[in-house]
Amino acid sequence: MMSESLVMDAPLTAADGVPLAVKLKRQARLKQLKALGLIAPLALFLLLTFLLPIGLLLKRSVDNPEVVSVLPQTSRLLADWDQRGLPSEAVFNALAADLTRAREEKTVPELAKRLNMEISGFRSLIQRTARKMPLELAPGASVRDRFIEIDERWGDPDHWHAIARNAKSWTPYYVYSALDLRETKSGTPELAPEEERAFLKIFGRTLWMSLWVTIWCIALGYPIAYWLATLPKRQSNLLMILVLLPFWTSVLVRVAAWIVLLQSEGLINRALMGLGVIDSPLPLAFNRMGVYIAMVHILLPFIILPTYSVMKSIPATYMRAAISLGDHPFAAFWKIYFPQTVAGVAAGALLVFIMCIGYYITPALLGGPEEQMVSYFVAFYTNVTINWGMAAALGSLLLVATMTLYAVYSKLVGANRLSLG
Amino acid sequence: MSIAPPSQDVLVSFRAVQKSYDGESLIVKNLDLDIRRGEFLTLLGPSGSGKTTCLMMLAGFETPTHGEIRLEDRLLNNVPPHKRDIGMVFQNYALFPHMTVAENLAYPLTIRKLSKSEIAEKVKKALGMVKLDNFGHRYPGQLSGGQQQRVALARALVFNPKLVLMDEPLGALDKQLREHMQLEIKHIHESLGVTVVYVTHDQSEALTMSDRVAVFKDGIIQQIDAANVLYEAPANSFVANFIGENNTLAGEVLAAEGDYYAVRLAGGDVVRALAVCPSDKGAVTSMSIRPERVRLADQAAGCENRLAGRLAEFIYFGDHVRLRLEVAGQNGFMVKVPVGQLDSGWRVGDTLDVGWSARDLRALDPLAA
Known part of the structure; x- marks a missing residue:
C-alpha cells in the first residue's frame, strides 16, 4: 500500500479504491444539487412572475398578428408582390375572401384598428368594404374595379403598401413610433416630421427630470448620511427610523399629503401669505417644482441607506490620519473621505435614477401635462387606447435605457472597485 | 539595557493636564509629564487608564479640560491638529485604501508643497527604510498586515515630524510578527533619532522597545522609569503586578x-x-x-x-x-x-x-x- 501511494503519476485513491478526484466530484455534485433544490422555488417564482412577463412584453412590442391572422390569403400573396402599381386581380380576390371570413368571425374591428395606425381613415375603409362582403359580382367583372368602386382608396398603392408592410407577423412599427421614427417605403427608418414627434421629447424629459431628482437626492442625502454615520448609535438609530418612516406609508398617501401642502390654497402658501412674505400664492403644485419636491422626498431614503452603510464602514481614523499628516480637515474630507463613499453614493444614485425613469404616480398627480414621463404614456396606451404594442414598445425602450445605464455604471463603478483591491 | 537619549532637553511638557468627557469624572487627573527630545517613551496601562486620551490630546484630537501642553515651549492647546507637525500611526493602519502605497507616502509631502522630484526621492527613501522598495505601486488592500503597518510607519515619518505618536500600532498583528516589528520600530527610532510616544497595553512590548515607560492607572502616572528600573524596582503594588x-x-x-x-x-x-x-x-x-x-x-x-x-x-x-x-x-x-x-x-x-x-x-x- 505504501509503495503504491508513493508512485507519483498513479491517481490517488481513497481507502475504498475509488479515485480521489471522482470521489470529490461526487461530493461536489451532491452539494450543488442541494443548493439548486434550495433556490429552485425562488428561481421558478422569478421565472413565472418576472422573466416570463418581461419576455412577453418584449415580444408584444414587435408583435404584429392582426393582418396576418385576419387576412391570411392576402398576406401570403402580398409577400410576392413587386410593390409596383396595384396588386394583381388574385390579391383582390383573396382580400374579398379574407374579408368575408373576417366578417363572419367578427375580426374586422381589430384589423381596421391596426391598419388605421398606418394611415388614418383606413378604419372606415375596411369597415365599409367589409359590410359589402360577400361581394356580389357580375360574371366576368373585375374584382379590382368593384373594390375601387366601393371606395376609390383601394386604387391607391399607399394603402396596399400599408397592408403589405404588415403582412408579416412582426413589425418594427411600435418601436419606431416610440422613437419618433417611421418606416419609409424601402423599409429604412427616418425621423418623423417635426409636428408628429412626441416621444423623443418625452424620453428626454424623463431622463432630464430623473437626473435632477437624483442630483437633489445626492445633495440632500449625503450630508444626512454623513451625520447619521458620525452620530452615536442610539441617536443615529432614532434618526434612521425617521428616515425610514416614509417607507411605511403608501406613495399615494404621501403624494396626496404633498398636494395638501403645496397647492395654491395649501398650507405652505397660506402660511407664507399669512406671514406677509408673499402676496400671491407660489406655484408649487401641478408643475415641475411640485414633482421634484415629492419625488426627492420619496426617493431620498434610497440614497441615504447605501451611502450611510458605506460611510459606517469607514473608520474615523482615516480622517484623523489625513489631518495628522498636515491636511486641513475640509481638504482631508474631500481627498480621503469622499472618494471612499463614491461606491455607496453611486449605488444609491443609480437606484434613485432607475426608479425615477419608471415613475408614474407622482408626476401624474402632482405634475401638469409638461411633467408627464414615459410611464404615463405606457399607462395611457394600456388603459385608455388599449394599444398594447405602443405600451410594450415604450416599456421595452425604458428597460433598454435602464439596462444600458446599469451596464455603463457598473463598468465605471465596478472597475473603480477592482482597482481598490 | 536602556539606551540613554541623545540629549536630555524636553520636547513636550504636560503641565497639570486634566481631561473629563462627562464633567463628572476625570479620565486624566493632573498629569505632569516631560517627554525628552529623541526618546522612546511608552505610555503603558490597562484600557481606560487615560493613556490613549493623553496621546489624543497631544495629537490635537482631544482638548485638555484643564492644563497646558507645550511643544518646544509653544503652547499647543489651541493649535489645530493639522498644524502640529506630529506624525501618527494608528492601530488599524489608516492607510488610504484608494491610493497606492507611494501615493499614501506622498500625501503629507504634497500638502507641504514639496517639488515632485523631492517627493519621489523621499518616498523612495521611506520605502527603503521599511524594506518595501518594490511595493510603491500596490494598493494597501494588496499588502499583508505587517506590510501595511510598515507603510503606516513610513508615512508617519516621511515628512520628518518632530514627534511621532503610535497608538497600539502592533495590536492587530500576530505574536511573531509583532515581536519582529517591535525590533524594527526600535531600530528605526535609533537610526532616525526621532521622538516617539508609544501607547500600548502590552507590558512586554513596552519593556522591549522603550527608553522610558510611563505606567498609567486611573488617569494617574504610577511610575515613569526605564524598563529595567520599572521591572526590578516597582514603586507600588500596581506596577509590580502589571509589569511582569x-x-x-x-x-x-x-x-x-x-x-x-x-x-x-x-x-x-x-x-x-x-x-x-x-x-x-x-x-x-x-x-x-x-x-x-x-x-x-x-x-x-x-x-x-x-x-x-x-x-x-x-x-x-x-x-x-x-x-x-x-x-x-x-x-x-x-x-x-x-x-x-x-x-x-x-x-x-x-x-x-x-x-x-x-x-x-x-x-x-x-x-x-
Missing part, C-alpha cells in the same frame, strides 16, 4: 530596621523586606518578589528570608519550569527554575526550603483587593 510576573505576600509590619521592615506573614513567619512604600507599625503591606529571584532547596541555604514551601505543581515551559508552591498559607506562589537546575528527585507534595534576599522582597502599598 510577580508573587505577592501580605503581612503586618512589625518594626522598621533601617531601610527594611520586619514583616509577619499570615502563617506567623517573620521576613525582612525592603521598605519602598512607607508603612506604620502594625499596618498591612503587600510585598512583591519576582519568581526568578526565589531560591529553592540547597540554594536557599544562605538567604536572609527562608520559609518552607510545599510543591503543588510543575508547569513545563521548555526553557524553564515553573513550580507552584504553597508558601505561608498561599498556594499561588510561583518560582521559575531553569531546566538545568531542576532536581529530578522533586515530586508534588515534597516540602522544600524557599529563600530569597531581603533586597528582592519589596514592601509596597497594600493591594485593594
Whole structure:
C-alpha cells in the first residue's frame, strides 16, 4: 500500500479504491444539487412572475398578428408582390375572401384598428368594404374595379403598401413610433416630421427630470448620511427610523399629503401669505417644482441607506490620519473621505435614477401635462387606447435605457472597485 | 539595557493636564509629564487608564479640560491638529485604501508643497527604510498586515515630524510578527533619532522597545522609569503586578530596621523586606518578589528570608519550569527554575526550603483587593 501511494503519476485513491478526484466530484455534485433544490422555488417564482412577463412584453412590442391572422390569403400573396402599381386581380380576390371570413368571425374591428395606425381613415375603409362582403359580382367583372368602386382608396398603392408592410407577423412599427421614427417605403427608418414627434421629447424629459431628482437626492442625502454615520448609535438609530418612516406609508398617501401642502390654497402658501412674505400664492403644485419636491422626498431614503452603510464602514481614523499628516480637515474630507463613499453614493444614485425613469404616480398627480414621463404614456396606451404594442414598445425602450445605464455604471463603478483591491 | 537619549532637553511638557468627557469624572487627573527630545517613551496601562486620551490630546484630537501642553515651549492647546507637525500611526493602519502605497507616502509631502522630484526621492527613501522598495505601486488592500503597518510607519515619518505618536500600532498583528516589528520600530527610532510616544497595553512590548515607560492607572502616572528600573524596582503594588510576573505576600509590619521592615506573614513567619512604600507599625503591606529571584532547596541555604514551601505543581515551559508552591498559607506562589537546575528527585507534595534576599522582597502599598 505504501509503495503504491508513493508512485507519483498513479491517481490517488481513497481507502475504498475509488479515485480521489471522482470521489470529490461526487461530493461536489451532491452539494450543488442541494443548493439548486434550495433556490429552485425562488428561481421558478422569478421565472413565472418576472422573466416570463418581461419576455412577453418584449415580444408584444414587435408583435404584429392582426393582418396576418385576419387576412391570411392576402398576406401570403402580398409577400410576392413587386410593390409596383396595384396588386394583381388574385390579391383582390383573396382580400374579398379574407374579408368575408373576417366578417363572419367578427375580426374586422381589430384589423381596421391596426391598419388605421398606418394611415388614418383606413378604419372606415375596411369597415365599409367589409359590410359589402360577400361581394356580389357580375360574371366576368373585375374584382379590382368593384373594390375601387366601393371606395376609390383601394386604387391607391399607399394603402396596399400599408397592408403589405404588415403582412408579416412582426413589425418594427411600435418601436419606431416610440422613437419618433417611421418606416419609409424601402423599409429604412427616418425621423418623423417635426409636428408628429412626441416621444423623443418625452424620453428626454424623463431622463432630464430623473437626473435632477437624483442630483437633489445626492445633495440632500449625503450630508444626512454623513451625520447619521458620525452620530452615536442610539441617536443615529432614532434618526434612521425617521428616515425610514416614509417607507411605511403608501406613495399615494404621501403624494396626496404633498398636494395638501403645496397647492395654491395649501398650507405652505397660506402660511407664507399669512406671514406677509408673499402676496400671491407660489406655484408649487401641478408643475415641475411640485414633482421634484415629492419625488426627492420619496426617493431620498434610497440614497441615504447605501451611502450611510458605506460611510459606517469607514473608520474615523482615516480622517484623523489625513489631518495628522498636515491636511486641513475640509481638504482631508474631500481627498480621503469622499472618494471612499463614491461606491455607496453611486449605488444609491443609480437606484434613485432607475426608479425615477419608471415613475408614474407622482408626476401624474402632482405634475401638469409638461411633467408627464414615459410611464404615463405606457399607462395611457394600456388603459385608455388599449394599444398594447405602443405600451410594450415604450416599456421595452425604458428597460433598454435602464439596462444600458446599469451596464455603463457598473463598468465605471465596478472597475473603480477592482482597482481598490 | 536602556539606551540613554541623545540629549536630555524636553520636547513636550504636560503641565497639570486634566481631561473629563462627562464633567463628572476625570479620565486624566493632573498629569505632569516631560517627554525628552529623541526618546522612546511608552505610555503603558490597562484600557481606560487615560493613556490613549493623553496621546489624543497631544495629537490635537482631544482638548485638555484643564492644563497646558507645550511643544518646544509653544503652547499647543489651541493649535489645530493639522498644524502640529506630529506624525501618527494608528492601530488599524489608516492607510488610504484608494491610493497606492507611494501615493499614501506622498500625501503629507504634497500638502507641504514639496517639488515632485523631492517627493519621489523621499518616498523612495521611506520605502527603503521599511524594506518595501518594490511595493510603491500596490494598493494597501494588496499588502499583508505587517506590510501595511510598515507603510503606516513610513508615512508617519516621511515628512520628518518632530514627534511621532503610535497608538497600539502592533495590536492587530500576530505574536511573531509583532515581536519582529517591535525590533524594527526600535531600530528605526535609533537610526532616525526621532521622538516617539508609544501607547500600548502590552507590558512586554513596552519593556522591549522603550527608553522610558510611563505606567498609567486611573488617569494617574504610577511610575515613569526605564524598563529595567520599572521591572526590578516597582514603586507600588500596581506596577509590580502589571509589569511582569510577580508573587505577592501580605503581612503586618512589625518594626522598621533601617531601610527594611520586619514583616509577619499570615502563617506567623517573620521576613525582612525592603521598605519602598512607607508603612506604620502594625499596618498591612503587600510585598512583591519576582519568581526568578526565589531560591529553592540547597540554594536557599544562605538567604536572609527562608520559609518552607510545599510543591503543588510543575508547569513545563521548555526553557524553564515553573513550580507552584504553597508558601505561608498561599498556594499561588510561583518560582521559575531553569531546566538545568531542576532536581529530578522533586515530586508534588515534597516540602522544600524557599529563600530569597531581603533586597528582592519589596514592601509596597497594600493591594485593594
